[in-house]
Amino acid sequence: MEVEARSGGSSASEGRWSQSGTSLPVRNVQALAASAGEVAVDAMERYIQPGVDGDTVLAEHSDEVPVIDLAKLLDAESVEVEAAKLRFACEDWGFFQVVNHGIPIEVIAGMKHDIQKFFQLPLEVKNAYAQRVGDLQGYGQAFVLSDDQKLDWSDMFGLFSQPPQARDMSYWPNQPPNFRNSIEEYSSELMKLSHSLATFIAKTIGVDPELMEDKHVGQFLRMNYYPSCTTTPEKVLGFSPHSDGSFITILLEVNAVQGLQIRRHGAWIPVKPRGDALLVNVGDFLEIMTNGKYKSIEHRVTINAQKERLSISAFQVPKYDGIISPVLGSTEEKVLYKTMRVEEYARLYLSNKPYGKRTLDYAKLSQI
Numbered sequence: 001m002e003v004e005a006r007s008g009g010s011s012a013s014e015g016r017w018s019q020s021g022t023s024l025p026v027r028n029v030q031a032l033a034a035s036a037g038e039v040a041v042d043a044m045e046r047y048i049q050p051g052v053d054g055d056t057v058l059a060e061h062s063d064e065v066p067v068i069d070l071a072k073l074l075d076a077e078s079v080e081v082e083a084a085k086l087r088f089a090c091e092d093w094g095f096f097q098v099v100n101h102g103i104p105i106e107v108i109a110g111m112k113h114d115i116q117k118f119f120q121l122p123l124e125v126k127n128a129y130a131q132r133v134g135d136l137q138g139y140g141q142a143f144v145l146s147d148d149q150k151l152d153w154s155d156m157f158g159l160f161s162q163p164p165q166a167r168d169m170s171y172w173p174n175q176p177p178n179f180r181n182s183i184e185e186y187s188s189e190l191m192k193l194s195h196s197l198a199t200f201i202a203k204t205i206g207v208d209p210e211l212m213e214d215k216h217v218g219q220f221l222r223m224n225y226y227p228s229c230t231t232t233p234e235k236v237l238g239f240s241p242h243s244d245g246s247f248i249t250i251l252l253e254v255n256a257v258q259g260l261q262i263r264r265h266g267a268w269i270p271v272k273p274r275g276d277a278l279l280v281n282v283g284d285f286l287e288i289m290t291n292g293k294y295k296s297i298e299h300r301v302t303i304n305a306q307k308e309r310l311s312i313s314a315f316q317v318p319k320y321d322g323i324i325s326p327v328l329g330s331t332e333e334k335v336l337y338k339t340m341r342v343e344e345y346a347r348l349y350l351s352n353k354p355y356g357k358r359t360l361d362y363a364k365l366s367q368i
C-alpha cells in the first residue's frame, strides 16, 4: 500500500525552524520507484527536470577532491603543510575528504548498517516517524514548498541531533533496535570532528578558534535515500543544485554508489566515494564568515538506473540566536557580506526550495 505524505507548515525544534506548506500530496519516492512499471506519466512529470540531461558533466577528470589527513594536522611536524592543503581545499574546491578522522570504524559501520535497515522497513513502520505538519524532522520529503516546483527523487529522514536539548525523541526510531544508540554515538563523534576541523580552519584564516565555537554547536542529520529510477534516471535529480545552509557539512556515503556532483569551473564533477573518508564541504555561514575567501560550492545528486544510493549529511550549524558576520583580515579589506542574525538567514534559506546559491546572494553586499 502506498501512503502519501503532505508537507506543511507549523514549526520544529521549539518553533525555531519551519517551512510553509503545499496542498498537493507528495508521494513516497521509494514506493513510487518500486512501482516503476505502473507509474503514470503525469506522476513522473513532477520529477522530470528539463535540461538536466544536457548539462556538462566531466565524467573523466584528473582532479580529485583534495584529501586532508587529520592525523597530519594533529602532528606538530606536519601541521603547516597539511593546513596549507586545507586552506587550498576550502578556497579552491569548497570540498575536501578527511581521512584519519578519528571516528571509530564500529561507529560508522553501526550507523551505515542501521540506516540501511531503517529504509528497508515497511512504509507503515517508517511512517510512525513521519514528518509532522511543518516540521523539518522525521521521515518524508524535503523542501516541498509549492505545488508547481520540481520534486527531488529522494526520501529523507531528518533529526535535530545536537545540542541534546534540541532533540525531539519522539522522532528517534526504535527500529532497528540499536538505531538510537548508533545515532547518538555517530552524532557525538561528528561534534568532536567538527571541533577539530573548525580549529584548523580558524588557523588557516588567522582567526581566534574561540570565534568559531558558537558557529557549529547545532547539528541536523539528514539521512538520504535515493531510489534507482529505471525509466528516466538522466532526467531526474536526487537533490537539485544547492549550496548548504550550514557552517560545514560532513557527509557519509553509505553504500559506495556514485551520485554526488560538484560544480567546478562551470561543469559538474562526479565525486568518487572513498570508503575511508568523510566528505566535508564549506557551507554558507563559513563563506560569509570568511568574507567569501572560502566557497560554499553548489552541488547536486544524480540518480542511478539500477542502484539505490544512501548518504548521511550532518549540517553543523551556528547557535540559532547568534550573529554571522564577515571576519576581516585587514582594515583595507572590503566587506562583501551583510551581518545577519543566524535565525534570519535560516528562515530565508528554508522558505524556498534551495536553488543554486540564492540565499547567499541575498547576503552579499555587492557582486563578487
Ligand SMILES: COC(=O)C(/C=C/C1=C(C)CCCC1(C)C)=C/O[C@H]1C=C(C)C(=O)O1
Pocket (backbone or CB within 6 Å): 017, 136, 141, 142, 143, 156, 158, 219, 220, 222, 242, 243, 244, 245, 246, 315, 317, 318, 345, 346, 349, 350, 354
Ligand atoms: C541543503 O540543506 C541544508 O543546508 C539544510 C540546512 C538547514 C538549516 C539552516 C539553513 C539553518 C540552521 C538550521 C537548519 C539545519 C535546519 C537543510 O536542513 C534540513 C531541512 C530540510 C527540510 C532538510 O531536508 O534538511
Ligand SMILES: O=C(O)CCC(=O)C(=O)O
Pocket (backbone or CB within 6 Å): 222, 224, 239, 244, 251, 259, 260, 299, 300, 301, 311, 312, 313
Ligand atoms: O547525498 C549526497 O551526496 C549529498 C546530499 C546533500 O547535498 C545535502 O544533504 O545537502
Ligand SMILES: [Fe+2]
Pocket (backbone or CB within 6 Å): 242, 243, 244, 249, 299
Ligand atoms: Fe548539500
